[in-house]
Amino acid sequence: MNDNDNLMTxxxxxxxxxxxxxxxxxxxxxxxxxxxxxxxxxAQPEEQVDVLAFSFDPNEDGEAVDxxxxxxxxxxxxxxxxxxLDTFLNDENMQ
Numbered sequence: 001m002n003d004n005d006n007l008m009t010x011x012x013x014x015x016x017x018x019x020x021x022x023x024x025x026x027x028x029x030x031x032x033x034x035x036x037x038x039x040x041x042x043a044q045p046e047e048q049v050d051v052l053a054f055s056f057d058p059n060e061d062g063e064a065v066d067x068x069x070x071x072x073x074x075x076x077x078x079x080x081x082x083x084x085l086d087t088f089l090n091d092e093n094m095q
Contacts, residue, residue, distance in 0.1 A: 007019055007020065008020050008021075008064070010069075019040075019041040020038035020039060020040060020041055021039050021040070021042075022037070023051060025063075028080060030080065031055075031077055034055065034056050034057070035053060035054065035055050035056070035084075036054055036055075036064045036069070037052070037053050037081075038051065038052040038053075038054075039051055051085060053078075053081045053085070054069040055077075056068050056070065057070075
């Protein structure tokens with residue numbers, strides 16, 4: 001993966017574009033979905049930022065493309081994603 005593969009532009013409902021960096025992706029056997037977590041591009045490691053999470057339909061290479069992102073609407077699914085993020089943030093070997 002080159003540096004550009006690690007970036008994704010999202011467009012909000014007003015047409016504003018924002019560049020994000022892919023924090024990581026993972027798959028859940030429980031939900032049968034792939035997930036992607038994004039942070040604002042250029043965020044510093046010590047900077048507190050909002051992490052965006054989506055489920056996605058991987059392309060033939062197993063990667064996410066912005067046209068295939070889906071909002072997570074189930075509370076149990078959100079809890080699972082937050083648990084994975086907490087594990088990532090608290091395990092130095094995963095970062």
